[in-house]
Amino acid sequence: MTSPVRVIVVGAGCRGEIYSHYASIHPERVEVVGVADPRKFARTKLQQQHKIEDENIFEDWHNMVEREKFADAVLICTPDRLHKEPAMAFAKKGYHVLLEKPMATTAEDCSAIVEACTLSGVMLSVGHVLRYDPLIHKIKVNLIDAGVIGDVIHIQHLEPVGFYHFAHSFVRGSWRNEAESSFALLAKSCHDIDLIHHWAGARRCVKVSSFGSLSHFTKINKPTGAADRCLDCSVERDCPYSARKIYVDRVKQGHTGWPVSVICPNSFPDIESVTEALRNGPYGRCVYDCDNDVCSNQVVNMEFEGGVTAAFSMVAFTEEICQRKTTISGSKGELSYNGHEIRVFDFLTETATKHVAHINAPKHFGMSGHGGADYHLMDAFISAVANNDPSLIRSGPGETLQSHLLVFEAERSRLEGRVVYPGDTSHS
Numbered sequence: 394m395t396s397p398v399r400v401i402v403v404g405a406g407c408r409g410e411i412y413s414h415y416a417s418i419h420p421e422r423v424e425v426v427g428v429a430d431p432r433k434f435a436r437t438k439l440q441q442q443h444k445i446e447d448e449n450i451f452e453d454w455h456n457m458v459e460r461e462k463f464a465d466a467v468l469i470c471t472p473d474r475l476h477k478e479p480a481m482a483f484a485k486k487g488y489h490v491l492l493e494k495p496m497a498t499t500a501e502d503c504s505a506i507v508e509a510c511t512l513s514g515v516m517l518s519v520g521h522v523l524r525y526d527p528l529i530h531k532i533k534v535n536l537i538d539a540g541v542i543g544d545v546i547h548i549q550h551l552e553p554v555g556f557y558h559f560a561h562s563f564v565r566g567s568w569r570n571e572a573e574s575s576f577a578l579l580a581k582s583c584h585d586i587d588l589i590h591h592w593a594g595a596r597r598c599v600k601v602s603s604f605g606s607l608s609h610f611t612k613i614n615k616p617t618g619a620a621d622r623c624l625d626c627s628v629e630r631d632c633p634y635s636a637r638k639i640y641v642d643r644v645k646q647g648h649t650g651w652p653v654s655v656i657c658p659n660s661f662p663d664i665e666s667v668t669e670a671l672r673n674g675p676y677g678r679c680v681y682d683c684d685n686d687v688c689s690n691q692v693v694n695m696e697f698e699g700g701v702t703a704a705f706s707m708v709a710f711t712e713e714i715c716q717r718k719t720t721i722s723g724s725k726g727e728l729s730y731n732g733h734e735i736r737v738f739d740f741l742t743e744t745a746t747k748h749v750a751h752i753n754a755p756k757h758f759g760m761s762g763h764g765g766a767d768y769h770l771m772d773a774f775i776s777a778v779a780n781n782d783p784s785l786i787r788s789g790p791g792e793t794l795q796s797h798l799l800v801f802e803a804e805r806s807r808l809e810g811r812v813v814y815p816g817d818t819s820h821s
């Protein structure tokens with residue numbers, strides 16, 4: 394029997410904890426041997442869960458990377474603006490890297506990370522978890538590549554963020570302000586642009602245009618009589634985004650997982666800690682009075698080499714939370730995906746076939762995030778490291794860098810109000 398892959402975790406927040414949990418499910422395959430996080434609560438929690446030696450606990454990743462290499466791979470799960478430096482430093486030290494998306498917040502930094510990993514000869518897997526969703530994987534491998542819908546002609550893809558999810562993460566939370574994290578298309582939709590690029594056969598995008606803005610969650614829409622904080626607000630009962638409704642009502646019903654868990658970063662959530670967080674922390678603020686500036690709705694139109702077109706929409710104001718909806722029009726059939734199943738209508742026989750996929754992720758271990766895709770991403774990364782086989786990674790440096798660069802070009806189009814021709818200097 395081979396020994397388990399040893400991993401260290403940089404950033405023991407939500408994502409770091411989720412990926413690390415794989416080691417609790419498969420201790421014979423992975424061992425978490427170190428953690429770096431400035432939050433004592435977060436690093437102690439991970440230390441206890443994985444019985445990590447005291448000497449391998451760090452407040453900051455700089456001290457960790459200076460130590461002689463003591464693991465095979467690193468999971469980098471720090472906030473968006475803290476990806477590049479640790480990714481490059483650990484790659485140079487010879488660690489294989491699982492890097493959360495977005496890779497980095499500028500195109501140059503994304504390219505620099507890929508270059509550092511390539512030069513160091515280490516594997517890089519980016520947290521594009523949807524690539525590992527069995528149903529989404531089936532769309533590409535079993536349906537598009539197998540020729541079932543013929544040539545891909547057009548892709549229509551919707552990302553419904555969800556009204557309270559958007560208020561939580563993109564109005565009050567960590568991804569609300571571009572200068573502190575990144576723009577919404579990168580933070581939220583780099584997954585989707587990556588899928589579209591992948592389904593379009595990873596062809597080069599030749600034209601891209603984008604429009605979008607921040608709607609509704611602005612000071613001008615603050616209702617008359619509303620307070621700065623929901624706990625003090627007399628009109629909060631009529632507000633769908635009330636923090637009392639989103640957090641207090643949930644914890645009263647015994648729900649202490651996301652999003653409630655996020656608002657108490659230094660303790661376990663209960664009525665007392667949640668109330669305290671809403672009284673003093675960012676999540677108790679009126680959604681019409683925050684320092685948010687990221688888009689709540691954005692569209693991107695793309696044309697790929699060979700004439701394949703794609704239309705993407707991201708919108709905050711939806712009932713569904715992140716259940717993507719896709720239609721792929723092919724020369725022989727139409728494929729539609731609603732987040733639960735795939736339906737293919739064949740133009741020759743004029744019949745429809747439904748396709749499902751089995752999720753093998755063990756739900757009782759809490760690894761069901763993103764429909765089990767988090768589990769499958771970690772499974773693939775560990776297999777790649779254990780077998781020294783980068784082909785097992787679906788979100789490797791090549792296509793991932795290309796789709797990230799496309800996100801930056803789309804945002805450039807939105808900001809400059811014009812069609813962008815990626816890679817064509819005669820139009821820039």
Ligand SMILES: NC(=O)c1ccc[n+]([C@@H]2O[C@H](COP(=O)([O-])OP(=O)(O)OC[C@H]3O[C@@H](n4cnc5c(N)ncnc54)[C@H](O)[C@@H]3O)[C@@H](O)[C@H]2O)c1
Nearest residue numbers: 404405406407408429430432453454470471472473493520
């Ligand atoms: N793949 C996905 O679908 C997905 C989903 C959510 C978030 N993310 C991305 O994952 C990353 C982490 O998100 P999260 O939700 O876990 O955030 P989080 O805030 O829960 O966790 C981030 C952690 O990093 C720690 N940290 C900050 N500075 C550090 C440093 N110098 N050294 C070590 N640790 C440090 C913080 O204390 C915190 O515990 C972000 O880039 C986010 O965009 C990806």
